[in-house]
Amino acid sequence: MKQIIITSTEYEIKAALLEDGVLTEFFIERDDKKRIVGNIYKGKVANVLPGMESAFVDIGLKKNSFLYVKDLREFEEKYLDGIEHSKKPIEEILNVNDNVIVQILKEPTGTKGARVTTHYTIPGKYLVLMPNNDYIAISKKIGNEEERERLKNILQDIKPDGVGVIIRTDAQGKDEKYFIKEIEYLTKQWKEVEHKSYNAQIGDLIYKDSTLVERVLRDIFSSEIDHLVVDSEDNYWKVIDYISTFSDSNLKLKVQLYHESEPIFEHYGINSELKKVLQKKVWLDCGGYLIIEKTEALVSIDVNTGKNTGTYDLESTVFQTNMEAAKEIPKQLRLRNLGGIIIIDFIDMKLEEDQKKVVEILEENLSKDRIKNNIVRFTELGLVEMTRKRTGKELSKYFLEKCPHCNGTGMIKSSEFIIDDIIMEIRFLSVDEDIKRIKLKVSNQLYAKVQSLYLDFIEKYLKDYNKEFEVLLDRSLERDKYEIVLEN
Incomplete structure (x- = not known):
């Protein structure tokens, strides 16, 4: 059973995805730490760095954003009279004080400003509009070739000339009417962006991505979800209105308004699960455990046998622990919203066959993740190198802060x-x-x-x-x- 639980107060909204009663994804949006990924701003070039093929752009945030030349090509072609597939260096495209419209790709982290792009995307439930492109892309999770061809033919007929679309996984099996309605809505949004950009000042927000409730409905709520439960009547009607506009009307039957006096997150055991997620150590059912640590460069995950002493021999104990770890690690990455380079130190296995089985289980569980990830290789040292796309803030940013004594090192002066x-x-x-x-x-x-x-x-x-x-x-x-x- 899959359930989405949404709770809200005057200053924050939280949403949780439960699978068979187990917390698998968590989302939060606070008034003081609102998500900016997907937002579009009018910016001004503050500095051009030829040696890094990039520019720093002032978009009104505390730190200047970072624009890489490859993220600028479409803007050059459409708005700066550039040539298609140009390979001009960035210093021939942008100058200091030039105005440029950019969309946030990655949140600011540490000493780094936000990563921005001019490859604009306006997401809907079934489609993502790409206003600077003119091609149709289809989600790889739609595997049936006949369905892929059907969807492609529908969109070729209804999409406006000069714009591209990505067909999302939820589009599978949907009739043309859903796409016509969404194309109209998304193109209207883009026209508003273009109109606002002419009179906007530097740092002005031109387009704001959807609220947390809307993003959950857009990206997660589907026929695979058994129930969506909210504890606010206001949010309940927002959910119903959204479904009426964009989704199958029968999804309304899955929406419930929570009436109990006990807080909804306590009722579903979500708060106790969250406390566990904020710890470095994660216990496995077999008695082994993971140590998950985040550095600026990468995420390291160490697998240990812990209390698992086994019943047969050392190799079977190690294999059992690694197999459980391979199931738990993808869940922890989703829950903690960890991204970038991830190094997993599985316990050394002598048999190559055991290594392959562990990687297969890891890949199988990573495939449940909506965020793009990729296993690079299993090294001779028993380390698995993988990547996961960074999206939004890590969960810890909302609940933890640096220790005033150790300043985040985990160590204090002796x-x-x-x-x-x-x-x-x-x-x-x-x-x-x-x-x-x-x-x-x-x-x-x-x-x-x-x-x-x-x-x-x-x-x-x-x-x-x-x-x-x-x-x-x-x-x-x-x-x-x-x-x-x-x-x-």
Whole structure:
């Protein structure tokens, strides 16, 4: 059974996809952290970098966005009088202060600004409009050749000249009437974008992607979903209106309004599942576990046998753990919304046949992911290299923040390191003849160590400079904080 659960408050909307009662995907949209992927802005070129074949574009965000030359070609052809399939370098296409209309491909991350493109796309439930192209693409998940040909023929007849479309998976089996209605809606949206762009100022938002509720209905809600449950009457009618406009009317029968007093996410066990997803360690049913860690360059996943001691021999224990990991990892990638380069360190397997089975299971479970992914190879070191397209923010960005003590490293200064800083500062102050007495106030964690290991050394050192010294416990200070008080 597949269920979509949607809850909302004044400041956020959350949606969860459950498969047989297990949380498999989670989405959140907050007023202070709204998604910007898919939005279209009017920008101004801030800098052109020939050596990187790219430009930085000011679109009104905190950091300038990044536009790669390959993401500029269609704009050049249609709006800058360029030649089709041009290979001109970016410095011959754009100059500083040029205006350019761009769409967000990737959210800003860390020190990097948003990645933008001029390959505009306006998504609908069954089609994606490509206003700068003139071809028809079909989702690879539609495997039946007769159906692919049928859909292609329908769209060739109804799509306007000069625009392209991508036929989405949900279009499978749909009648022409659905596509006519959606083509009209999408082309109207694009005309509004073009109209707004003429009078827009730099940084103006020209097109905004759909709200979270609309995106869930557009991208996930289909005949495969058994129930869609919402706890807001307002959202309930938005869902019904959307279905009436774009989808099969019988989908309305699957929509339910939640009336119970218990919070809907508690009722379906979603909150407890979310807490687990935010941990680095993920336990497997067999007793093994995964360690999932995100770095700026890649995501690393380490597979361990843990409590799984097996019943037969080591090789079967290792194989069983790796097989469970191969099923769990795709689920964790979807839930955490992790993307980019992903390295999986499976436990070493001696048999090549076992390696192939593990990869097959991994591929089978990755195929359930709506986001594009690709297994590159299984290395001799037992590492699987794969990629997953980055889309939106990672789940952790909404629920976790950097530790003020370690600044996100996961490590904090040792007591010895802090005391070393204290001693250096005292040495600097000791040469000042006007200072007669030095008082050191330290936290509870530092006090015992200073008293037992460093007090005699500091006192003897300061005695040579005719200084008195006293160490005081200040329970109000945080672990790594201290205060030096000077007296004349």
